[in-house]
Amino acid sequence: MRQVEQAKEAQVKQIRQRKLATNSITRSDYKPNKKVIWVTRMEWVVEDSNVTGVVELKDTNKFEGWWRWWIRKAAAVVTVQNNLKHLMIRLNDIELATDNFSEKYKIDTLSNAFVYKAKLECLDKEYLSTIDWKNNDELPKRQYTVKIELIYVPSDEVYNKIEILGNCNHRNIETLLGFCKKGRDTILVYEYVSTRCFRDYLDKEVLTWEKRLKICLDIAHGLNYLHHEMDGQKRVIYHDLDSGNIVLDDNWVAKVIGFEKSRYLSTYQDDDALYLNDPVNFYYYTDPEFVETGKLKRESDIYSFGAIMFEILCGMTALVALSKGIWLDVSVWGWLEEGVINQKVARILKGENGEHNFMLKRGPNKDSLDTFINIATQCFAKKQNQRPTIKIVINELEKALSFQENNKDIIRMSLEDINLATQDFNCANVIGGGGFERVYKGEVAEKDGNGHYMIVAKKLDIRHGQGEKQFYNELQILYEYKHENIIDLVGYSDETDEKIIVYEHAPKGSLDKYLSDTSLTWKNRLKICIDFATGLDFLHGGGHGQEVVIHRDIKAANILLFEDWKAKVGDFGLSMISTVKRDTDYVIDHACGTKGYLDPLYLKSGFLTVKSDIYSFGVVLFEILCGRTTFTIHKLKGHLLPSFIKQVFKEGKQGEVIFHAIKDEIVPKSLTTFQNIAYQCLDNDREKRPTTKEILTELKKAMEFQVTRGQRFYLT
Structure with a gap:
């Protein structure tokens, strides 16, 4: 036997010396009666009576048509049969386990295979590293629950898959237990895991943020094993990674399956790349540099993994997104460039399920989310040399998981503490309320x-099924939307079916109590308007990357005042987190809010936009100027404020509505600027109403006119 091997080695050496390598062997040199006489992972030798040659597997692209197929398949078959003899299973054993491939054992039908589930005695993979290549019958075995694929007329990719999986032993890689031939067909036997495909769970609430991070880490550890940690310095590029090639076991542990397109990297290559001539069609998971150049690297897998990470973040697959008219890769790059990727986090991850079972720990912690998005963005870079290694990805994902696991619900308060603070909700401590x-x-x-x-x-009465949705809306917004001009959330309690939200205390109370206060100067009134407009701009999407919040109940009673007349937006019980764009889109909803402040178009049609908030803010602006609420004006004039103001402007009597205590101190330019922007807010045509940014610009101008004129007067 040794003499035969020595003869083959000498023959190969002689061929190399004679330079009869790939370039000197043409298609005409090959005949169907040639046989493969020697195979390694990177090259194989054929012989007939006329020619013997060495062909490197990476160069088989030089052959055309069925010759290319025959060369690859022949090499793959012999490699598998020579190197993985210990995984060969007797056909008779498989037929007995499946009752000769009975329908009762069939669990799936694929395009080129039938899939069965059965119990079968196979090589015990735990002892794989200690095998000394005895007879198969003498190898240690155990009974497994197995998945059996009966593949009819298999391609060379199937044998490629057998060769790679036969050399893998990792908890996050599908376990191949054996294979056998059945005529022209091939049978693959795997350890049975689950039929749960990861992509089918992307939009499911059962996959919390913490579970998604752990699944990402499982996938990353599997890739790290393929890229760096296989036995014998083998390195594999997966080459076809997508969320459909990930399965989840009963404990939600992820395993990578597939491997038909996978490739070995030669340990002798200098640039760690494969150059493939096969035509490539681009789709969401495909490395764009590979599509352009044919250069396949481990960084190509990193790109595909980045694509999966954004599917995980958005809660939908690229195919589902496409069905909605969204090209996910293009959209993701756009969202990243615009800085709005945080706005695209799947709603099911944000802490509220369909039954309003609110858990602040359930959604992504900010540090966890930021770390995840940052590493996903690096993975999704268009150029290979801009992407991180899988080891770096693992480190960042572990950080993200750590942030999430250590995210304590620090704002949950005990009912006992709240009872103590309010003296058991003593009536003497009541400062407001609603229905x-x-x-x-x-x-x-x-x-x-x-x-x-x-x-x-704020203690909600939910005895009659009312108010519970209000509790969750307000809690969600206060927890997620932090700004110096939005009231701060101190804590909450939902013990014993109580629903209580605890806020910071506004020492001056609400604005409605000061409208007719003669000590509230025009300058301080402008300051309150600017503060509130700043908070409202933040809610409407002022560059912070979150979804739009429509307040729906803007009124003087919901503007809370602090020392130095600092103003904050309060009371989000009727507010709505919406995916509408800032200016154009709308939500159809039953109109709600406070009469006298409510957008008449919203009241009439149910069409809600951010411009509905603008109308309500316009009412408040004129209340501040007039020193009276819309209700007081209704009592005195018989009309609510918007109708009254429009009539006054029509008659050209704008100066008559100014609160007498501030009339003499207002600079004319400041007044005109303020009145013009406030009047635009009340326009019946939504398109003509200004945005919060435009309102802010004009209010700041009004303040500048007031301050500048005051300084001049003082200097003179």
Whole structure:
């Protein structure tokens, strides 16, 4: 036997010396009666009576038609049969396990295969590293629950898959237990995992953010094994990674399956790349540089993994996105460039399920989300040399998971503490309320025990099924939308079916109490308007990358005041987180809000946009100028404020509506600028109403006119 091997090696050496390598062997040199006489992973030798030659597998693209197919398949078959003898299973054993491939064992039908589930005794993979190539019958075996694929007329890719999986042993890679021939067909036997395909769960609530991170880490560890950690310095490029090639076991552990397109990297290559001449069609997961150049690298797998990460983030596959008219790769690049990718996080991950079972720990922690998006963005880079290695990806994903696991629900408060703060919700502490709520003031001890601080607790009445949705809306918005001009969330409690939200205390209360206060100067009134407009601009999507919030109940009573007349937006019980664009899109909804402030077009049609908030803000602006609420004006004039103001402007009597206490101090340019922008807010045509940014610009001009004129007067 040794003499035969020595003869083959000498023959190969002689061929190389004579330079009868690939370039000197033409298609005409090959005949169907040639046989493969020697195979390694990178080359194989054929012989007949006329010619013997060495062909490197990476060069088989030089052959055309069925010759290319025959060369590849012949090499693959012999490689598998020579190197993986220990995985060969007797056909008779498989037929007994499946009752001769009975229908009762069939679990799936593929385009080129039938799939069965059965119990079968196979090589115990735990002992693979200790095998000393004894007779198959002497190898350690155990019974597995298996998945059996009966593949009819298999391609060379199937044998490529057998060769790669036969050399893999990792918890995140599908386990190939064996194979056998059945005439022209091939049978593959795997350890049975699950029929749960990862892509089918992307839009399911069961996959919380923490589970998604763990699944990402599973996939990354599988890729790291293929790229760096296989036995014998083998390295594999997966080459066809997508969310359909990931399965989840009963414990939600992810395993990579497939491998038909996978390729070995030669340990002797200098640039760690394969150059493939096969035509490539671009789709969402495909490395764009590979499509352009044919250069396949491990970084190509990184790109595909980045594509999956964005599917995980958005909660939908590229195919589902395409069915909605969204090219996910193009969209992702656009969202990243615009800085709005955070806005595209799947709604099912944001902490509220269909039954309003709110859990602040369930959604992505900000640090976790930012870390995830950052590494996914690097993976999705268009150029291979801009992408990280899989080891770096793993490090970043572990950070993201750590942030999430350590994200404690620090704002959940005990009902006992809230009872203590409000003196068991004593009526003497009531400071406001509505149809389904009461608002109490209270005192909470500082954590260090030194003193107390004031809080406000809103307790909702949900006995009749009302108010619960209001609780979740408000809690969600206050938790996610942090801004200096939005009231701060201190805590919440949902113990014993109570629904309580705790806010920071606004020492001056609400604006409606100060409209007719003669001590509230025009300058401070402008400051309140600017503060509120700034908070509203943030909610309407002012460059922070989150979804739009439509307040739906803007009124003077919901503008909360602090020291130095700092103003914040309050009361989000009727608010809506919406995917509408800033200016054009709308939501169809039952009109709600407060009469006298409500957009008449919204009231009439149910069409809600951010411009509905603008109308309500216009009412508040004129209340501030007039020093009276819309209800007071209705009592005195018989009309709500919008109708009254429009009549006054029509008659050219704008100066008559100014609050008498501030009339003499207002600079004319400041007044004109303020009145013009406030009047635009009340336009019946939504398209003519300004945006929050335009309102802010004009209000700041009005303030500048007021301050500048005041300074001049003082100097003179």
